[in-house]
Each structure stands twice: as structure tokens, then as C-alpha cells.
Amino acid sequence: MTTEVVETVDLPEAVYEELKGIVGQDNISREPAVLDTYAFQYIAELLTGHSYLGRPCAVVMPASTEEVQAIVRLCNRESIPYKAVSTGWGAYGGSPAPGILQLDLRRMNRILDIDTDNMIAVVEPYVVGATLQAEAFKLGLNCHIVGAGSNTSILASATSVMGQGTTGVSTGFSNRNLLGFEWVMPDGELLRVGCFEDSDEWFTGDGPGPSLRGIIRGFAGAFGGLGVFTKCAVKLYPWFGPSRIELTGVTPEYDVEMPKNHIAYLIAFPGWEEMKEFGNRVGEAEIAFSMCHNAPAPMIAAMMESNMAFYDLWKGGLAEHFKYSLEVVIAAQSEDELAFQEGVLRDIIRRTKGREIISSKNDLRYYVDLTLGLGRIVRQAGPMATLRTIPPLAQFMIKSLMAGKRPSMFAKTLYISLVKQHLNARGIFRFGGSFWTSMGALTSWDCCIENAKEGEQIKRKWIDEGVLMDDGAENAWGGLYESGCYGHLEELGVYDQSDPICVDHGIDFVVDTVEATINKHLAMSLNATGDPFHAWYSPHVMNYHDHVASIKEEFDRANLSDASVYINRSIVESLMKMIEDGGGNFNFREIMDLANDEFVQTGPGTETEELAG
Amino acid sequence: MGVEGLSEAVSSGSVVTQKELMEDYGAGNGRKGALPAAVVFCETADDVVGLTKWARENGRKILPVSSAPPHESAVVQKEGYVVCDLSRMKRIVRADRRNRVALAEVGVTFEELDGALERVGLRAMTPLAPRTGKSVVASYLDRTPTLVPRAQWDLSDPLLCTEVIMGSGKLFRTGCSSGPGTLEEQWATGQAQKNPMGPSAFDFFRIVQGSRGSMGIVTWASMKCELRPRVHELLMLPSDDLAPLIRIVYGIAHARWGEECLILDSNNLTRLTGVPGMPAFALLVGVAGFDYRPEQRVSYQKRGIEGIISSEGARVSRSIAGVGGRRMLQVITSPSDPYWKGSPAEHADVYFLTTMNRAPDFVSVIDETCKKEKFDRAQVGLYLQPQLGGRVTHFEATVFAPREEADRMTRALAEAAAAKGAYFSRPAGNWDDLAYRDKPLLVETFRRTKKIFDPDGVMNPDVLFCKEVV
Known part of the structure; x- marks a missing residue:
């Protein structure tokens, strides 16, 4: 793998000076080393073939809506492509094209209001989940935090990106939590969407009449391709816990004082079908604070202090013991309610042949289940693998016990990881270095499980090819949203980004999964962002690209708000023609490369009328 | 302008042009408006596609209607419309x-x-x-x-x-x-x-x-x-004062308990039940048990809700003016025939969104406006509906009066509420323009959005943001 950086595009001196006048000289830079920190991004290698996106022409750090608006207007006047990033998470925050002006919104980091009675928070772009949650806890409230982690922007998830998170069964999905918002439109106009202009409050972003929430995002957002969102209000949710959760220890070995009336469980099932049944029932019973699935590999990785410790436990087949498992947290506000929730959960576990592997309440069950489980491990993993497992497992257990850790501590670690949303990111980067994701449609729980089953089969092939790491193939992550109205299970593929074979073929795993979602009608995957995927999906999904592209063209006529992860009609339609001409036989890697080349050459800054012509 | 070619455009739908059959959709029955050029009873999506293409080619506009008459907001106001009646699509x-x-x-x-x-x-x-x-x-x-x-x-x-x-x-x-x-x-x-x-x-x-x-x-x-609940009860809390009810609503919302949750005033309670002597306000809260441990669910939620209520020094009533919980639950959740508000000629509504803690301000607005307009306050019914888990409240005032007088009052009420920060998220009636007043960029954004999906302005183009904004 190379570490080359694509070409440098200089900003005219006068423009640079004008930008400096807007944000102040301490808040602008064109130092190559600084700019490259914006270009060096997770999964850039899968998009560009190396670790860098395009180098921005400069980075500015506005502190206010007025400054953002002035910058966007200047960009429009000077035809400079721009892209805003808040906390950023991977290549989505930058652009493969060199020369964009990067707006880094980190100075806009204030929680502007928390309306306790009405359970609403108003935030600026750089307010992260952990900060908002900590403040909300003090008021008996909580917020939805996405799986990318508690250090990510609440506003970005709500307005511009996606929104899956492990507590979604009780805290919804980021799109659906968005209330009023403030939008510096692509041409620099400022629009406050929703009730603010009338009421000085932000409690809704819908109306008057239709909802403009519908043009700024769908299940995915525009990823910075439709101007800049500078404020937004989000729903908060009741929190039946303390104002602060006391933690001791260091990652990953946290210990936590479990709040009264909260219990965390890891529940395993004989197979996918029982998991299906369990999820549907828990959703409709409305008893869960969190219900999600993390595969054994990332879960063990997240809990272990080293990769070696992970490997020792992993290699023996222990994971088979809880391959089909769900983490459930119940959080009641009264003992009465807890008794109801526990009772219903037990009923559902019994009816769905579940096994409570660990819980924050019951140590004994862990030993009983593990003992009973040995027979199952032998059957599933084989006697040799089991024999290999026993020494590291015994060592681990003895060490844990000597350190005063009881099995319930692992449930507590699980609990805090789910509440604070830090299990996924820690687990998934731990043993491979990088990952890409696929499948993950937002759909009925039944179909989520079908996605996971299919994803596992597809992944096995790429593990055998040596492209993806062997995480047991089944590495679905996701859960329920809105009391189980819909769910998501995305299939994570772990790879070594320093290995050229992985980099060259990592995309092939995603290609296979997208193909499966189309051919087997498994709902549209979360990969359906960016031109190559639009080109592939759109003919199977009502030619939706036409409408998304029309929105982009209507509201960003100068095509300056970088749309590398949003949409470019001319690129999508030329790729669609290639796919059609290929009669279904095409190399998606080539298509992605072509899309990137095309975007770099003609994307940002090329007026949409010209492209359409 | 005729309707040539329309019948051919809608293969399974039927086209009606007789004046007496079209009066339900526009001018007629004492209502202002215009008569449509035709009413098309569409039975399939293909019919609607055919109608739309025909309308584009023939410079017509389409008003979609899907409920049975009497139509209230879905009424033709100008010449040149064809009504797309979808009420026969009943699968x-x-x-x-x-x-x-x-x-x-x-x-x-x-x-x-x-x-x-x-x-x-x-x-x-x-x-x-x-x-x-x-x-x-x-x-x-x-x-x-x-x-x-x-x-x-x-x-x-x-x-x-x-x-x-x-x-x-x-x-x-x-x-x-x-x-x-x-x-x-x-x-x-x-x-x-x-x-x-x-x-x-x-x-x-x-x-x-x-x-x-x-x-x-x-x-x-x-x-x-x-x-569908296996056990379903309605807790009723009458009160002369709105303030404690509001605090109770917040308490219930923060607990995520209960099913139905709404506040009605005496006028609406009487109109709904037909029973006079209702309290100034009543909070109605449904409690239900479903497939899992239904009695246990109802039991703990009732205890919890009653605890919140008693903290306000109040108690749940078994009945209000002789109307028990079971009957009240039936009344609020079931379709109403005849409609409890009467016909469109007998009432008009004004409604907006706010937050529950601001509701008393708007009750004062109603009181003061009635006084100023010399309108009998007893002819206005109030309905407060918490939405979105209690984060937002739908505030609805219904003026029970002959339509012309009702329209005059809803306009006055809407103007007064707007001055206090009402948000008209669902503009309607003769106050719909208030929602877009002094918001040129918002109006332009909506219009640009419409242009994307309706380039020729075929779809009901004389409502909401499409109207001329003062």
C-alpha cells in the first residue's frame, strides 16, 4: 500500500485572506501537514486505493452560524467546493477530490438548551453523544447515540449521516429523533426549519404543511452534500437511572455500580429462528431499554485486555456457545415495573428456547450455563478445539476471580458499553485494524435476521479467500428500533488495511452482499450511498436516484457542497449505463474507481446544468 | 374547457360530470368554492397515473379526495380542477x-x-x-x-x-x-x-x-x-384548573406509561358524550395490558399513574357527570356518527402545535379573544393532545357556530394565537396563510421542492405555500 497524497490545489491568496477575516487567523490553515490529517481517513483505502482522500485547499474552523454562512457565500462567489465535518468518522467527512475547503465545526460545540419537561435538546454540530448524555442524565433524561460511538456528533447523525444505535428500541433512530434545525443552504441562504420562527422553540421540524426533513435526508443523509447544518433539536428520552454512573477501572475492565432497577443480560438461542422470535416478542412487549446483537468475536475482543487474550479464548470455539445471542438491558423506574419486565422477559426466554448466559444480577447462572454448555461446545467446535479452549478459559476465569471479578461484572461491562455506546467501535477495530460494513437494511426484524444469515454465508467465502479476517463469519451488529417497529443487522467484515490483498478485494465482499440484497429482495442495504451504489441500486428501487439528484441540483445549482458520498447525477447515470451495457456482468471495483476519477475531475464545482447538458 | 379523453385515460375508473353529483366536492350545499370539471373515481394506481398524465396534457389541476363526504378541506376552490376521488380504493x-x-x-x-x-x-x-x-x-x-x-x-x-x-x-x-x-x-x-x-x-x-x-x-x-389490549381501562381526572393536569401529563410522559392521553374541556366532553354538566377540564389516560401479563401491566401502571395524580392532591374519578371510563373510552376511540362536531356548516377548527407547558397561555388567548370579539366562550371547545411522547402538544379550538361566524372566530383566534407563538404545522381553513406569513425563504423552498416532483403544477396547486402569501 502506498501513502501517496493526491495533488495540491491552492486557494487564491485573496480568498484565503478573506476567509481569515471571517474566522480569525487562528482558525484557518493551509499547512500541508494539517490538511493531510483531514485527508487521512478510515476506509479511504477502499475508495482511493491508498490511505488518503484528496487534500483540502484549506481548513477553516467557524465559531458561529454567521461565520458558516459567510464562508458558504464566499465559496459560492468564488466557485470553491466545500465540505463541513463535525466529529467525522471515516472517509465520509472528506472528499476524494483535492481542493475542497474543509469546514471543521469543532468550535461549534455548545449544548444550547435542554428543555427538561419537553425532553428536547438543542445542540451545535460538535456536541458529542457522551457530552449530551452526561448533561441529560443529570436531568433524568438520555439521548440516542449511534453505534459509531459516544464521541460522535449528535447533529451529524440526526441531519446528515445515518443513526443506528444499540439503545434504538427505546431511543429510536437519529433521522426520527430530529426536530427543528438550522440550515445554511448550499447557496448560503439561512433557513430555520420548523417552529422556531414562530415560537422561538425547536420542538418540531415538520411543516407548515409538508416536512422539509424529507429533502435533507432519508435513512441516510447527504453526508455534507447539501450545505451545512448549524443547529438542531433532538428528542431526549426518559432515563430511569442515576444522574451519574460511577465507573471504576480502565477500559476494557470497567466495573460499574448497576443502577437500581436496571439489569443486563446476554441471552443465547439455539439458532436464528429463535432469535427472530425473541426479537419480535421483546419489541412488542416494550420491556427493553436495549436489545441488540453483537457477534461473539467483537464482543470478546471488546472485553479482553489484549489481542492475545482475545485470540486464546477465540481459537477454541468458545464463541459457538453464544453465537446466536442478544444483549438485553431492562431499565425500569419502579420495582413494580422491574418485576413486570423481568417476568415478561423470562416468559419470552422460555417460549423462544433462550438461555440466560450472563446477567448483572445472577452469578450462579453463569457457571451452570457454562457447565451445561461444555457439551454443546464439544459438539459444535469438536473435542480438540474444546481442549484448546479449556486452558485459556480456565486461566481467564481464575485470573478474573483472583482479581475479585465475578461473572456478573462482564454483564455490567456489557451494560455500560451499551448505555454509553462504546462497545461496537472498540470491538470492531480491535483485532483487525479496520472493517467495512454491509447489508444492514432498516426493515422488519425477521428480514434483519435473513440479512444476517445471508451475510454470514457471503463472508465465509471471503474469509476463505484470505481477504477478510476469520471472525467466525457471523459478525452481524444491530438491533431493534422504536419498540421493534423495525431493526437492522449489518454484517461487519474485518480486514487488515496494511495488507494489499485485503485492500484490493475488501470491496468484493460488499459487492456480493449488495448483489444478494437485490437478487434475494433483502431490502436496501446501508451501503446505498454514493454514486456507484446508487447506480447499482436505483434501477431496482424505483429509480430513486432521479429524485435525490433533482433535490441536489435544485438546491445546489453551483454543485459546490461536496457530494462525494451523496449524489452526482451524471456519474450515477453513466455508471448505470455501464452496468446495463454489461448485462449484469461488471466489475464493481472498476466502477468505483471510475466514479472516483469522474468525481475528482468533474464533481465539485461543476455546475449542475453543465453536467446535465 | 372540456374533459375530452379523460374517460380513456382512466381505464377502470369512472368519470362523472353531472353538476348535482359534483356539488359535494366544491361549490354547493351552501359552501363557497367552484365546481370541478369532473370527478374521477379512481380504482387503481394506473387510473391515477392516467389521470395525472391527462391533466398535464390538458392543463388541468387535480384535487385528491379519499374520505366520504362531507368534505371539509378537500374542496375545489377555483376553476379548472378535476377531482380524483379515491374513496373506492378499499382494499x-x-x-x-x-x-x-x-x-x-x-x-x-x-x-x-x-x-x-x-x-x-x-x-x-x-x-x-x-x-x-x-x-x-x-x-x-x-x-x-x-x-x-x-x-x-x-x-x-x-x-x-x-x-x-x-x-x-x-x-x-x-x-x-x-x-x-x-x-x-x-x-x-x-x-x-x-x-x-x-x-x-x-x-x-x-x-x-x-x-x-x-x-x-x-x-x-x-x-x-x-x-389490541386484553385489558383496557380509562383513568379520568376532572379539574377546574389546567395546571395540575399539565404536570400530571408530564409525569406520565416521563414514565412512558399509559396509552391514550389527552385533555378535553367541558364543551368538547359534552359534545362527545351528549352529557351536560362536565368539569372545566378532564385528563383522560388509558391503561392497557397486552399479550404478556396484561393484568400485571395494568396494575403497576395504574399504581404509578395514580401516584403521580395523588402527588398533585387529586384523585381519579370513576365517572365524570355520570359517564364511566368504559363509555368514555369507547367514545374517544370510535368513529363518530353523527360526527360529534356536527357538519362542516356548523363548526370550524383552529389548531396548532405548542408545548404542554404553554397551553395555559393559549387558553388565555381563547378567553381574551372571545371577549374581544364578543363571542360566547361556551361555544368554543378545547382539545389538548400530547404528541411525540409528550414533547409536543396539539392545541385545538373548535368554534361551534354557523360557518360564517365560526370562520370569523377561527381567524381571530388564529391571529391572536400566532401573536403568542402558535406554530401552525398543519395550515387549514381560513387561517392557513398565517403559517407562511413573513417567511419568504421557506415559501420559496417549498415551491422549489414542489417543482421537482410536480413540474407542471398539476397537483392541488392552490393550497398552502402555493397560495399567494401576504
Whole structure:
């Protein structure tokens, strides 16, 4: 793998000076080393073939809506492509094209209001989940935090990106939590969407009449391709816990004082079908604070202090013991309610042949289940693998016990990881270095499980090819949203980004999964962002690209708000023609490369009328 | 302008041009407006596509209607319209207990849907005592508030996926119903059209919802349903004062307890039940148990809610003016025939969104405006509906008076409420223009959005933001 950086595009001196006048000289830079920190991004290698996106022409750090608006207007006047990033998470925050002006919104980091009675928070772009949650806890409230982690922007998830998170069964999905918002439109106009202009409050972003929430995002957002969102209000949710959760220890070995009336469980099932049944029932019973699935590999990785410790436990087949498992947290506000929730959960576990592997309440069950489980491990993993497992497992257990850790501590670690949303990111980067994701449609729980089953089969092939790491193939992550109205299970593929074979073929795993979602009608995957995927999906999904592209063209006529992860009609339609001409036989890697080349050459800054012509 | 070629454009639908049959849709029965050029009873999506293409080619405008008459807001106001009457599209395509979802055509009414849902153990989320003949999908498309705030995760709920014919004549499906695959192919993999978002990076259903047909015509929709309770009770709390009821509503919302939750004033309570002597206000809170431990659920929630109520020094009443909880529950959740508000000639509504803690300010606005306008305050009914889990409140004032007087008053009330910060999220009636006053960029943004999906301005183009804004 190379570490080359694509070409440098200089900003005219006068423009640079004008930008400096807007944000102040301490808040602008064109130092190559600084700019490259914006270009060096997770999964850039899968998009560009190396670790860098395009180098921005400069980075500015506005502190206010007025400054953002002035910058966007200047960009429009000077035809400079721009892209805003808040906390950023991977290549989505930058652009493969060199020369964009990067707006880094980190100075806009204030929680502007928390309306306790009405359970609403108003935030600026750089307010992260952990900060908002900590403040909300003090008021008996909580917020939805996405799986990318508690250090990510609440506003970005709500307005511009996606929104899956492990507590979604009780805290919804980021799109659906968005209330009023403030939008510096692509041409620099400022629009406050929703009730603010009338009421000085932000409690809704819908109306008057239709909802403009519908043009700024769908299940995915525009990823910075439709101007800049500078404020937004989000729903908060009741929190039946303390104002602060006391933690001791260091990652990953946290210990936590479990709040009264909260219990965390890891529940395993004989197979996918029982998991299906369990999820549907828990959703409709409305008893869960969190219900999600993390595969054994990332879960063990997240809990272990080293990769070696992970490997020792992993290699023996222990994971088979809880391959089909769900983490459930119940959080009641009264003992009465807890008794109801526990009772219903037990009923559902019994009816769905579940096994409570660990819980924050019951140590004994862990030993009983593990003992009973040995027979199952032998059957599933084989006697040799089991024999290999026993020494590291015994060592681990003895060490844990000597350190005063009881099995319930692992449930507590699980609990805090789910509440604070830090299990996924820690687990998934731990043993491979990088990952890409696929499948993950937002759909009925039944179909989520079908996605996971299919994803596992597809992944096995790429593990055998040596492209993806062997995480047991089944590495679905996701859960329920809105009391189980819909769910998501995305299939994570772990790879070594320093290995050229992985980099060259990592995309092939995603290609296979997208193909499966189309051919087997498994709902549209979360990969359906960016031109190559639009080109592939759109003919199977009502030619939706036409409408998304029309929105982009209507509201960003100068095509300056970088749309590398949003949409470019001319690129999508030329790729669609290639796919059609290929009669279904095409190399998606080539298509992605072509899309990137095309975007770099003609994307940002090329007026949409010209492209359409 | 004639309607030549219209019958051929709608293959299975029927075209009506007799004046007496069209009066329900426009000028007629004492209502202002204009007569449509024709009424087309569409029976399939293809009919709607055909009608739309015909309208584009012939410079006509389309007003979609899906409920049974009398029509209130869906009335032709200007010349040149063809009415697209969808009330014959009555298929309930799916009532899916496992996924707690139904998929129904746009002509299906609450009473029709509820019958189908009851058979599979579900119930529809209903607005307050909807009139019989009211289309479920139309009600949801209008973001009419439903009674169970706990179950509403988004103001768009319970609407999920939709099939829409755009003004361009394109048929489109929203959310996960858009594909890949047909509905049948999606069902085969366990899908149930439950995710309304998308496809991809836009939520077209949000653009159509609230647009009163100006962005497209919906032919079917999937919708969230609730499990049918096995035990269901209504707690009633009368009060002369709104303030304690508001604190109780917040307490319940923060506990995520209860089902139905709403506040009605004496006038509305009397109109709904037909019983006089009602208290100034009453908070109504449903408590239900479903398939799992229903009695236990009801028991702990009742204890909890009663605890919140007693902290305000109040007590739940077994009956209000002799009306028991069971009957009251039946009244508020069932379709109403005759409609409890009377005919459109006998009342007019003004409604807006606010937060519950601001409701007393708006009650004062109603009191003061009635006084100023010398209107009998006793002829105004109030309905406060917490929405979105209690974060937002629908505030509705109904003026019970002959229409002209009712219109005069709703305008006055709307003006006064606007001055106090009312947000008219669902503009209607003779106060709809207030929603767009002094918001030129917002109006322009809506108009640009409409242009994308309805380039020729075929779809109901004389409402909402399309109207000239003062």
C-alpha cells in the first residue's frame, strides 16, 4: 500500500485572506501537514486505493452560524467546493477530490438548551453523544447515540449521516429523533426549519404543511452534500437511572455500580429462528431499554485486555456457545415495573428456547450455563478445539476471580458499553485494524435476521479467500428500533488495511452482499450511498436516484457542497449505463474507481446544468 | 374547457360530470368554492397515473379526495380542477399481527380497518372520535394527531410506507417498500413495509405528508398498529384548573406509561358524550395490558399513574357527570356518527402545535379573544393532545357556530394565537396563510421542492405555500 497524497490545489491568496477575516487567523490553515490529517481517513483505502482522500485547499474552523454562512457565500462567489465535518468518522467527512475547503465545526460545540419537561435538546454540530448524555442524565433524561460511538456528533447523525444505535428500541433512530434545525443552504441562504420562527422553540421540524426533513435526508443523509447544518433539536428520552454512573477501572475492565432497577443480560438461542422470535416478542412487549446483537468475536475482543487474550479464548470455539445471542438491558423506574419486565422477559426466554448466559444480577447462572454448555461446545467446535479452549478459559476465569471479578461484572461491562455506546467501535477495530460494513437494511426484524444469515454465508467465502479476517463469519451488529417497529443487522467484515490483498478485494465482499440484497429482495442495504451504489441500486428501487439528484441540483445549482458520498447525477447515470451495457456482468471495483476519477475531475464545482447538458 | 379523453385515460375508473353529483366536492350545499370539471373515481394506481398524465396534457389541476363526504378541506376552490376521488380504493392488503402493521388503500375508513385489525389482534391508532367515512390514510397524511403519545415516535407516525403518484405522472414507493422487489417478494423475505425512511437520501413520504395532495397522490400506505389490549381501562381526572393536569401529563410522559392521553374541556366532553354538566377540564389516560401479563401491566401502571395524580392532591374519578371510563373510552376511540362536531356548516377548527407547558397561555388567548370579539366562550371547545411522547402538544379550538361566524372566530383566534407563538404545522381553513406569513425563504423552498416532483403544477396547486402569501 502506498501513502501517496493526491495533488495540491491552492486557494487564491485573496480568498484565503478573506476567509481569515471571517474566522480569525487562528482558525484557518493551509499547512500541508494539517490538511493531510483531514485527508487521512478510515476506509479511504477502499475508495482511493491508498490511505488518503484528496487534500483540502484549506481548513477553516467557524465559531458561529454567521461565520458558516459567510464562508458558504464566499465559496459560492468564488466557485470553491466545500465540505463541513463535525466529529467525522471515516472517509465520509472528506472528499476524494483535492481542493475542497474543509469546514471543521469543532468550535461549534455548545449544548444550547435542554428543555427538561419537553425532553428536547438543542445542540451545535460538535456536541458529542457522551457530552449530551452526561448533561441529560443529570436531568433524568438520555439521548440516542449511534453505534459509531459516544464521541460522535449528535447533529451529524440526526441531519446528515445515518443513526443506528444499540439503545434504538427505546431511543429510536437519529433521522426520527430530529426536530427543528438550522440550515445554511448550499447557496448560503439561512433557513430555520420548523417552529422556531414562530415560537422561538425547536420542538418540531415538520411543516407548515409538508416536512422539509424529507429533502435533507432519508435513512441516510447527504453526508455534507447539501450545505451545512448549524443547529438542531433532538428528542431526549426518559432515563430511569442515576444522574451519574460511577465507573471504576480502565477500559476494557470497567466495573460499574448497576443502577437500581436496571439489569443486563446476554441471552443465547439455539439458532436464528429463535432469535427472530425473541426479537419480535421483546419489541412488542416494550420491556427493553436495549436489545441488540453483537457477534461473539467483537464482543470478546471488546472485553479482553489484549489481542492475545482475545485470540486464546477465540481459537477454541468458545464463541459457538453464544453465537446466536442478544444483549438485553431492562431499565425500569419502579420495582413494580422491574418485576413486570423481568417476568415478561423470562416468559419470552422460555417460549423462544433462550438461555440466560450472563446477567448483572445472577452469578450462579453463569457457571451452570457454562457447565451445561461444555457439551454443546464439544459438539459444535469438536473435542480438540474444546481442549484448546479449556486452558485459556480456565486461566481467564481464575485470573478474573483472583482479581475479585465475578461473572456478573462482564454483564455490567456489557451494560455500560451499551448505555454509553462504546462497545461496537472498540470491538470492531480491535483485532483487525479496520472493517467495512454491509447489508444492514432498516426493515422488519425477521428480514434483519435473513440479512444476517445471508451475510454470514457471503463472508465465509471471503474469509476463505484470505481477504477478510476469520471472525467466525457471523459478525452481524444491530438491533431493534422504536419498540421493534423495525431493526437492522449489518454484517461487519474485518480486514487488515496494511495488507494489499485485503485492500484490493475488501470491496468484493460488499459487492456480493449488495448483489444478494437485490437478487434475494433483502431490502436496501446501508451501503446505498454514493454514486456507484446508487447506480447499482436505483434501477431496482424505483429509480430513486432521479429524485435525490433533482433535490441536489435544485438546491445546489453551483454543485459546490461536496457530494462525494451523496449524489452526482451524471456519474450515477453513466455508471448505470455501464452496468446495463454489461448485462449484469461488471466489475464493481472498476466502477468505483471510475466514479472516483469522474468525481475528482468533474464533481465539485461543476455546475449542475453543465453536467446535465 | 372540456374533459375530452379523460374517460380513456382512466381505464377502470369512472368519470362523472353531472353538476348535482359534483356539488359535494366544491361549490354547493351552501359552501363557497367552484365546481370541478369532473370527478374521477379512481380504482387503481394506473387510473391515477392516467389521470395525472391527462391533466398535464390538458392543463388541468387535480384535487385528491379519499374520505366520504362531507368534505371539509378537500374542496375545489377555483376553476379548472378535476377531482380524483379515491374513496373506492378499499382494499386492506395486509393486516399483519406479527409485525404490527397494516397496508391499506387510501379509501379504507377507520371503521373498516378496525374490523380487519380486530380479527388479528391489532387496533389502529385513531384520532379523537373521527367521523365515520374518514379515510385512515388521509387522516395520517394530514398528520392528524392520534390518541396514544407514547406510541408516536415521530410526528409522521403512524404513517409508514406509501405508494405515490407524483405530479410528473411517475409512480413511486417510499421507505423500504420501494424495493428491491415487489411487495410480494418483500413479504417472502419477512419484510412488512415498516421502515418509512428513504429510499436512500430522501424521505419522500415526509414531503407528501402534510401537503394536502400538492406533492402527489397516495394510493396506499402501510401504518403502525397497536396490539389490541386484553385489558383496557380509562383513568379520568376532572379539574377546574389546567395546571395540575399539565404536570400530571408530564409525569406520565416521563414514565412512558399509559396509552391514550389527552385533555378535553367541558364543551368538547359534552359534545362527545351528549352529557351536560362536565368539569372545566378532564385528563383522560388509558391503561392497557397486552399479550404478556396484561393484568400485571395494568396494575403497576395504574399504581404509578395514580401516584403521580395523588402527588398533585387529586384523585381519579370513576365517572365524570355520570359517564364511566368504559363509555368514555369507547367514545374517544370510535368513529363518530353523527360526527360529534356536527357538519362542516356548523363548526370550524383552529389548531396548532405548542408545548404542554404553554397551553395555559393559549387558553388565555381563547378567553381574551372571545371577549374581544364578543363571542360566547361556551361555544368554543378545547382539545389538548400530547404528541411525540409528550414533547409536543396539539392545541385545538373548535368554534361551534354557523360557518360564517365560526370562520370569523377561527381567524381571530388564529391571529391572536400566532401573536403568542402558535406554530401552525398543519395550515387549514381560513387561517392557513398565517403559517407562511413573513417567511419568504421557506415559501420559496417549498415551491422549489414542489417543482421537482410536480413540474407542471398539476397537483392541488392552490393550497398552502402555493397560495399567494401576504
